[in-house]
Amino acid sequence: MKNPLRRADTWQGYLFIMPWLIGFAVLTAGPMLFSLAASFTDYDMTSRMNFIGIVNYTTMFTKDDLFWVSLYNTFFFVIWSVPLTTVGAMILALLLNKGIPGQRVFRTIFYLPAVLSGVGVYLLWMQMLSPSSGLVNTMLGFIGIDGPAWLADPNWTKPALILMKMWSVGGSMLFYLASLQSVPKTLYEVGALEGANWWHRFRYITFPLITPVVFFDLITSTIGAFQIFSEAYVMSEGGNGGPVNSLLFYNLRIWNQAFEVYNMGYAMSMTWFLFVIVLLLTLFNFKFAKKWVYYEGDRR
């Protein structure tokens, strides 16, 4: 038996989310399906769109060296930057949750870089990373380290970008701070009575209770790291991913293929391959999450 009142409610519910649904269907799902279809064609936006089967995909895996280079660069960046920024944000949040004097000021200062973004920041970092007169190498010089030629030496360009990413951990720090505040004080009091030291308190009280946020941060920053593009587009000479392709990230390769040489069909097949990678990783994360993420009120 269906309740007519409830049915009307459901109907109205859909109605209220209609603007979003239409937006999603027309502006997101539609183009995505189109790009999936076009990835099996030689589409170049203006002159042709012929079905060519899986040629784009076989070219990608067997003939295009730069595809592998860009995939390697992107994985390198993800593998280093995701753990570093996650742990960095967590440590920062723990330190700023200590109740030291002036912590509001510090919180603001550490959060500020997260507000700044885009090309201006990259240009600023290009100056800071300048080999001889840049701030980074000047500071390293104080402690007797002869800093590398960051953006000019292919071995140091990716580490330079990872270092730059560390600068804006303030955004996720805020999430950690919020969740740290919600850890019940009583648990720490019990811990103190039982003689738990700081590591015990972190390992058995704090960390389990903030795991949902850690999980959220991990998923979003992994996806975000795979999307790296504008940093390399701005910071490599001519936007080509140099020197020696060391900054040729996956999305930069996609961009160059799509808008420099108009291989749009090929660019779309690259996009779908990246989508599959990110999807699999995210599914794996969700599956694995059951082992370590703890939701209060959940039964195990």
Place this chain on the structure above:
Amino acid sequence: MKRGVGIGLVVLLIAALGGLVWWMQGGQEQASNTANSDEKVTLDFWSFWGSETRRPIIEQMISDFNESQDEIFVKHTFIPFGDIWTKELAAVASKNQNAIPDVVVGDINAIKLRGQKQQVEPLNNLVDVNALQGVMHPEAWDAVQYENETYAVPFTMDTRLLFYNKKMLEEAGYTEPPQTWADLTEMSEKITVKQGNTFEKVGFYPLFGVGTDVWLINADGRNYITKDGEVTINTPEDREALEWINEFTDKMGRKEIDAFKAEFGEQQANPFLSEKVAMYVDVATFYTQIRDYGDHLDYGVVPLPEREEGSGHYSWSGGFALEIPKGAKHPKEAATFIEYMAGKEAQMYWAEKNFDQVANQEAGRAVADQLEDKEKEVYEVALTAMENTLLTPVPVEVPDLVSLVSPELEQATLGKKTPEQALQAAEQKVKAAKEGAQ
């Protein structure tokens, strides 16, 4: 009651969507109505010339054109350099006539490829091809041709020249400017002063101002792929170019050069203007910087020195061309405007005001005759250099050319591969890509 609200909402939403569609269509009709009611055709002209210097010049040219016309009115739309061509491409791909501009300033080196991709209108039936071919710089004209069809009309060019500081050369005992690579090496060694790990002054370094690619062109007057389709990357001349560059780097020290280069800036901080570098490669418009910020300088200018005596003072130029995007509403009128812009009068105005090289050679010659003193001297040298100047159109059969070659050249100049290894690898990659395309 609740159901009433629900139905009301549905009606509202449908009405809103309907209204939106109606407004979009109506808006378009209205726009085209106003254009017709004047009995003048309005052309939408997109350029990225929005700076304080360039905008008044281009807008003066447009208003001169508009005044001379009864039937056409050109409206200038400034679009930033980073957006203009993607925006144009999106408009062309949409096939929506109201979104497509009528004339756009395009990258001259991309025209062949974009002609093949049908992003731009063929012009053979719209412009006087023979007349244009007669006056245009041959390299620029070639860059806009694809399979016997013209896809744009060249507008500006910018060849590379060597500026030299007379005083610094004289102090080292030279009264004549360098003519060959050997001269550059020898003179630079004499002029360069290094204190510990820092340079006080540098005579010359090949990669200040230009890239390796320019010296590869300078070495033998050939592009990576010749017009006949021959791949000429791994040649003795190109190897010599890389070796010559590496010789400078090895002798001077890569770290020290990087450190020196990091201090470079614009205007007064330009190393040539601050007399930190004695010989410096730049485009002819660099003259205006010297005029405005380096009045004290006693300098001269020559075409790029040659690899060895008689090998040729080859140089490289980029440039821009005027094109009609595919599907534009008024191609005929657009072509009239383009012919005016490529004509002697307009080209002279642009050349004189910007100190740019223009594609119309008659205009360039006439401007040089009008100029005086230093201006004339620099412009004349630029005109001479233009005779041996190559453009680098994106080859249609290997559009990815630069992505294949540049990383290899970088390996060579960073000392990670020998010039021979790098050029061999680059040539192999380009040949493979070329065969794959056929």
